[in-house]
Amino acid sequence: MKKITSITLENYRAFYGKYDPVLLENGENVLIYGENGSGKSSLFKGLRDFLEASNDPTFSFIRNHHDPQTRGSLQVTFTDFDDQTKDKILGTDTNHSLNDPGFTNNQPFIQNADLVKGFLDYRRLLEVYLHKEERPNLFEFIVLNLLYKYPIPAARYRIGEKWKQIDHDLFNVYNRNERIHGNAITDLAEFESNLRLTLNRISRQVNAYLLRFFKQNMRVNYTLAPMRFDYGRGKWQWNVIKDLRLDITLDGVALTNYSDILNEARMSALAICLYLAAQRNIPQNIQYKVLFLDDIFIGLDSGNRIPVTKILQHSFPDYQMFITTYDRHWFELAKNLFKNSGQSWKFLEFYAKKEKPVNVTFTRPLIIEKDSAYDKAVQYLHHDSNPDYPASANYFRKHLEEILSKQLPEHEIRNEDQSKIEAYRLKDLLKSAEKFLSKINDSVGLVMLASLNPYLHSLLHPLSHNNLSSPIYKAELIDLQRVLPSLESHLISLSHQYRLFISVNEKYDLTFQVNPSHTGHFKLRAEENHYLYKDTNGAIQVSSGKCRCVVSYDTINGVKTQVRTHTANDVNFNYNSFLGSYNTIHAYLIAQPATAHLIAVVNPLTELAYTPRGGNQTTIEDYKNSLAW
Structure with missing residues (x-):
């Protein structure tokens, strides 16, 4: 059997512009919540058009009426699934489209699917019982x-x-x-x-x-x-x-006079049963079977809705089902029912989002595929009848906290005592993020973080606006809707550009040969994690990171002199990088008459001795070069 695994809409009916594909990678059934005017019915009509056009070469493509000059398309990917195991068969994807102009959907299996498709909306249910006759x-x-x-x-x-x-x-x-x-x-x-x-x-x-x-x-x-x-x-x-x-x-x-005696819920349930019974009795030996029910639960109370969902699960396991509703409470209830049904479902939410590409403001569908904090923020922001900007700001904050907690290295989201920063402490997370990005010299990420500064007050204090429904507040949230995905995408891509190199509290040594009988010894320790990262040219660099000299001493004619201990508060023995530790100590030594002749090396990392855990002593430069990226 076949299932739809991807739907891409572009400038078609209510769908203005090009949309990201709606991915149904496992041939899932789909439950959609959407306000009136959010595009649910355009999807219903779009898939119906796609199937019917396979048998109708005269079919006319319906462009979005706000952009009638631009061509559009409705592209659908089908994939084969094993009839018995229901497993996806890899390598069987085929793409078919309803283009403007030109169709590639005139395939026999699509034409057969058109002939037995099940598309039902609430208006057709009324024809069963909305009559004056008894x-x-x-x-x-x-x-x-x-x-x-x-x-x-x-x-x-x-x-x-x-x-x-x-x-x-x-x-x-x-x-x-x-x-x-x-x-x-x-x-x-x-x-x-x-x-x-x-x-x-x-x-x-x-x-x-x-x-x-x-x-x-x-x-x-x-x-x-x-x-x-x-x-x-x-x-x-x-x-x-x-x-x-x-x-x-x-x-x-x-x-x-059953229309008078039976209430609307019972009559709607009866009408749905008639339709589903007819659909179930159609000969079933075709490759793709689809059932699309658009707002048919409107007239049903909960006592009749749940039995209908059970009929769908029991009688149509080999169908791919699409169900829409504008009832939020029912959507949440049905979502829980379907999650526990043993079948594969995807849950989408449609909202009417205002657009102003030129001088005219209109709405276009906004499709939410997940149930993340970001998605909820967008829902509250763009809700057509009851937007809630403080709730939106709160969810944007939660999403930002999630981004930083998940995408920054775990070793970096730490307090001074190395305990992990709690996800709700946004200011501390932002400070850690800025510190880490500075370490690896990520100027792009630092600019993105800086761009959040104007919105921090709204994120941290969502109820503090004088007017909680003001256009200014909304404009700030729309900016956050744009900025946060860019930051998340950048941090995800950045994760392939660095790796942990030397961890906090690991030790390394630096020695200077003053003369054949005199050697200066400096025992140092990393106070922070150090990373390898790729710079803009692709070259591997060592990040900055605090380190300090713990003790120092000399050996003269093989005899160890008194050991000098350096405290954490001694600014002369605290450094911001491995390079800084060498350069600062070298500068200190050449300021002394006895060691003024010491010449700095070209690459100080070749002078820093380091012993990896379970390994042999080497230099930090050689250790860097030995690590496979």
Whole structure:
């Protein structure tokens, strides 16, 4: 079987501009929350268009009406999955598109999927029960909507299409003696027989759903009047009997006016069961099966919503399902139900985001794929009816704390006593970040951190604005929405440009040969972690980092002189880097008459002796060169 694993939208219907792909890497089902006007229905119509265009070469691409001059596309990636294990089969991705102009989706498996696709929105549900009659005639709805493309394999036709042909051939003749009219009369009898067989299967399935999942003592049957052709007294009175009505019993009592007796929740549930039963009884031997339910839970209460979700899980495991809702509470509840269903689901949120690319302000869909602090911040910022800027600022702060806690080296997010900085202490995290980026000479990252300074007050004190709904506050948050992903992306890419070299508290030595019988010894220690990093030219450098001289002494004619101890407060024996330790000590020595002749080496790292853990003594320069990047 096949599943959609990626959807990319560009300048199509409500989708202005090009969007990042919606990735469904494991062929997940999709549950979407979205406000009205957020683009849910455009996705519904987009996937429906994609499938229908595979069988319709005259299909017209619908560009976003705010940019009618720019071409767009709807690109879909399909991947094969094992029918038994449901595992993804690697190397089977195929890309197909609905382009403007030109289509590449006219593939047999897509064309077959179009013929049996299940796309249902709330408006179609109303056609079952929103009628003035007590028991409305549903022939047109059931035959031309519900069962329009329902296949009758033995007869090699689809119910709705066949009915349209029969209806045309019955009436579009000069008189009753024409062959085409006579053939239609014959076809009418066969059509009625096949329709009854189909309705029998569907009604049995509906009653099975009602009994198993709803625990209601409600049953559904149908009455189909004999489909005969009535000629009347002339052609102006020709008529075909097409009368199909539902028979509903509740607690064993037949309901003559079920629309009046059953509440909207029960009627909606019944309509959904009819639709799902029809969909489930379609012959299933096709490669891609899809069910897209757009806001169908509107008329259902929770007692009827949960059974519908169970029907979906039980009866459509081989379908890829897309479900939308504008009910936030139901979205959260359904999300928990589906997470524990044993099936693979992805949860998306759609919001209407204001755009002003030129001089006109309009909204475009904003698609949120995750449930991170950043996503929640964006949701509160761009909520169409009830934006909450303090909540947005609070979640942006949390996201920034997460970025710094996760993307900085763990050794760097430490207090003075080397305990880890708690994730909620933003000021301390920013200070650690600035210190680390300075160590590895990352000017780009330092500029990004500096760009956050104007917004720190809002992040640290989200309720402090004089007007919590002011455009100024919103503008600050929009800037944060732009800046934070750039910072996160930079820190992620930066992680491949450095590695820990020498850790805090590790020791190294420096010696100076004053003359053949006199050697100066300096015992030093790293007070901070030191890193190797790649500079802008790709050359490997050693970072800065505090270090200090702990003790020093001389050996004269092989005799060790008195050891000199240097405290942590002695500024003359504290340094900002390995290079600094050499240069400072050398400067001190050449200021003394006895050692003024000492000449500095070109590369001081060759003079610093270091013994790695479990290794032999070497120099810091040689150790640097020995490490594979």
